[in-house]
Amino acid sequence: MDFSLNEEQTAIRQTCRDFAEQEIKPRAEEMDAQGAFPYQLVRQMGELGLLGLPFPEEYGGAGADFLSYCLAIEEISRGDVSVGITMEAHTSLGATPFSLFGSQQQKEQYLTPLARGEQLWAFGLTEPEAGSDSGGTQTRAILQDGCWHINGSKAFITNAGTDMTGGVTITAVTGLRSDGRKEITNLIVPKGTTGYAIGRPYKKMGWKASDTRPLSFEDCVIPEANMLGRPGEGFKQFMQILDAGRVAIAALSVGLAQACLDEALKYAQQRKQFGMPIGQFQAIQFKLADMDMEIELARLAYFKAAWMNMQGRPYSREASIAKLYASEAAKRAADQAVQIHGGYGFMDEYPVSRYWRSVKINEIGEGTSEVQRMVIAKMLLATQPQ
Ligand SMILES: Cc1cc2nc3c(=O)[nH]c(=O)nc-3n(C[C@H](O)[C@H](O)[C@H](O)COP(=O)(O)OP(=O)(O)OC[C@H]3O[C@@H](n4cnc5c(N)ncnc54)[C@H](O)[C@@H]3O)c2cc1C
Numbered sequence: 001m002d003f004s005l006n007e008e009q010t011a012i013r014q015t016c017r018d019f020a021e022q023e024i025k026p027r028a029e030e031m032d033a034q035g036a037f038p039y040q041l042v043r044q045m046g047e048l049g050l051l052g053l054p055f056p057e058e059y060g061g062a063g064a065d066f067l068s069y070c071l072a073i074e075e076i077s078r079g080d081v082s083v084g085i086t087m088e089a090h091t092s093l094g095a096t097p098f099s100l101f102g103s104q105q106q107k108e109q110y111l112t113p114l115a116r117g118e119q120l121w122a123f124g125l126t127e128p129e130a131g132s133d134s135g136g137t138q139t140r141a142i143l144q145d146g147c148w149h150i151n152g153s154k155a156f157i158t159n160a161g162t163d164m165t166g167g168v169t170i171t172a173v174t175g176l177r178s179d180g181r182k183e184i185t186n187l188i189v190p191k192g193t194t195g196y197a198i199g200r201p202y203k204k205m206g207w208k209a210s211d212t213r214p215l216s217f218e219d220c221v222i223p224e225a226n227m228l229g230r231p232g233e234g235f236k237q238f239m240q241i242l243d244a245g246r247v248a249i250a251a252l253s254v255g256l257a258q259a260c261l262d263e264a265l266k267y268a269q270q271r272k273q274f275g276m277p278i279g280q281f282q283a284i285q286f287k288l289a290d291m292d293m294e295i296e297l298a299r300l301a302y303f304k305a306a307w308m309n310m311q312g313r314p315y316s317r318e319a320s321i322a323k324l325y326a327s328e329a330a331k332r333a334a335d336q337a338v339q340i341h342g343g344y345g346f347m348d349e350y351p352v353s354r355y356w357r358s359v360k361i362n363e364i365g366e367g368t369s370e371v372q373r374m375v376i377a378k379m380l381l382a383t384q385p386q
Pocket of ligand 1: 089093122123124125126130131132133155156157158159204207212361364365366367368369370371
């Protein structure tokens with residue numbers, strides 16, 4: 001078993017670590033306070049090739065492997081999670097569907113500007129009445145005279161409304177299957193399409209510099225060709241998209257947890273009480289040790305899931321385990337980091353207070369912790385003889 005990274009993986013990780021340290025981290029507090037989308041950083045990341053890491057070079061990507069992409073997400077998120085989630089949602093949710101399921105023409109038209117970092121793209125699965133029950137989609141699309149006519153709404157869609165956004169891919173019910181269940185198809189809706197309205201950004205507890213919006217579709221008309229794959233393939237496609245997305249969210253959580261440990265370690269060596277640095281107290285040392293242990297385990301969990309993805313093996317279970325464990329470990333790390341900072345940890349001028357606010361969503365987005373447990377349990381039960 002070889003846990004070492006190859007030359008390319010090491011180089012990508014170092015590039016992202018340096019970029020996060022020099023460019024992202026110094027701006028993170030201000031971005032959070034202003035809730036301002038980080039256009040400049042996102043454009044710089046595009047120029048560095050970070051918005052198209054796992055895509056083929058012929059479509060403007062960097063041709064890197066999936067683990068390199070996850071390492072990049074970890075490092076960028078260590079600098080700031082708003083930037084991390086912008087990169088993750090763009091890559092895993094926005095661009096990957098074109099890469100996996102797009103026609104040659106769709107890859108050229110949509111994937112290439114996304115992989116080059118010239119545009120961002122969103123994926124709209126969640127609806128006001130269909131969250132964890134993503135198959136409960138109510139948005140409908142009817143094929144008439146060579147066009148899809150879409151009516152419905154989406155909730156909480158990342159990257160949908162920035163000035164750099166090219167559009168959104170949405171799930172819509174396009175008919176009924178022979179077993180009576182909904183036929184779901186993924187449709188491509190460019191920004192500016194008549195009948196497609198992008199709502200105002202939500203006011204959020206964390207990830208404040210990322211763009212999250214409600215969307216609505218009222219007699220929105222797109223060409224029949226704006227479909228990914230064939231009618232009825234939408235459910236299968238987004239389950240595949242979510243598997244990879246969950247590994248990336250695990251990496252994002254590890255990055256945030258590592259940032260918590262970085263700050264806690266620094267503070268424990270500086271802050272003196274009872275005549276000595278608090279890091280001399282065993283109670284504080286044990287917190288630091290637990291954080292380090294859990295970060296290492298979470299990192300190994302996402303490494304394994306990413307490796308299985310690269311091997312072409314089924315990895316839904318491993319993706320859910322990585323996402324579930326890493327997001328919960330990150331929450332514990334943020335909590336302990338604030339505790340180690342005492343009252344100062346509750347103050348906005350210390351980054352750990354921002355980390356604490358931002359960590360919660362990791363247990364919700366791209367499948368809640370309950371949903372991850374449902375996936376793991378379902379697989380566990382399926383392997384047991386009746
Ligand atoms: C900041 C942010 C960004 C997001 N970005 C995107 C995006 O880009 N694209 C997108 O499509 N979506 C996005 N989402 C939506 C996110 O994926 C959903 O919020 C999430 O899947 C949960 O859905 P819900 O909020 O409707 O909660 P619900 O599904 O209503 O769940 C409420 C609670 O009930 C629990 N629950 C539900 N069903 C069960 C069950 N069967 N058994 C046990 N417990 C259950 C849940 O775990 C949860 O605790 C984003 C959300 C946020 C907050």
